[in-house]
């Protein structure tokens with residue numbers, strides 16, 4: 231008799247079993263209706279929302295169901311290596327939405343966080359929500375929100391384990407495993423943030439047993455950089471300003487900076503955490519001008535609650551990492567937004 235493959239020994243912590251089982255059962259009952267699944271992610275996509283949605287879509291397809299990830303924006307260049315184009319569709323461009331579908335939100339829980347896809351999420355009566363952002367307080371049979379789990383991808387991995395148990399099928403194939411591992415790695419800052427738990431590392435190992443490989447994930451997400459992006463980042467770093475006795479570091483990027491260098495929208499994605507890690511800095515704020523809105527990203531150490539600040543500006547996130555965006559209205563500029571942040575943070579850090 232052949233020995234059992236290592237991945238078959240995977241076992242999740244007991245504290246996750248009830249929630250993972252509940253969502254897995256919900257998935258099975260939604261699927262039995264024959265409705266296809268449409269997965270929804272937050273705007274300004276990151277490794278975790280793409281990892282959890284694509285991994286989950288792959289698992290659902292491996293169960294024999296129709297499942298696609300609705301995208302309102304292109305997949306960033308740093309995630310192209312994962313090879314998930316066939317799992318994505320773009321309702322704004324193709325418009326081909328099924329008339330009836332199960333809307334499955336991962337790494338976010340509200341239509342308002344999903345950009346132009348939000349209306350499609352809200353339009354479905356059949357919703358499943360798996361999220362680890364605690365800025366929203368909603369509960370329900372088909373909702374699993376747990377701020378203590380490292381990532382939505384870790385939650386989706388547990389749900390998928392339950393689905394394997396319920397169906398007796400091997401559902402988490404190497405591509406699904408790689409997607410989940412991408413979410414675990416990026417939301418924990420390569421397993422360095424305080425949301426890294428023993429089970430996060432165990433799950434990462436189990437995903438490797440199933441064919442995932444952390445090397446390309448870390449290379450493409452952290453090490454690889456376009457030369458144009460590097461040059462733009464160097465200029466923005468020169469312009470960083472410090473306030474509140476050095477406790478607030480703030481960087482501002484104009485559209486003209488992107489144009490000057492031919493930089494991509496990911497050009498300074500590393501900057502919020504780079505600035506937060508500077509000696510004496512409690513809070514870093516990176517303000518970016520984009521074509522349709524102004525994006526604000528916050529990172530902090532132990533002394534500032536980014537989630538609360540972002541929430542008060544209709545955004546969301548985690549205690550140490552959060553963000554929001556501001557619409558251009560009545561001549562509002564990136565300079566106005568930045569000034570207002572300096573003033574508001576100045577009062578909070580006084």
Ligand SMILES: [Mn+2]
Nearest residue numbers: 278337382417
């Ligand atoms: Mn996440």
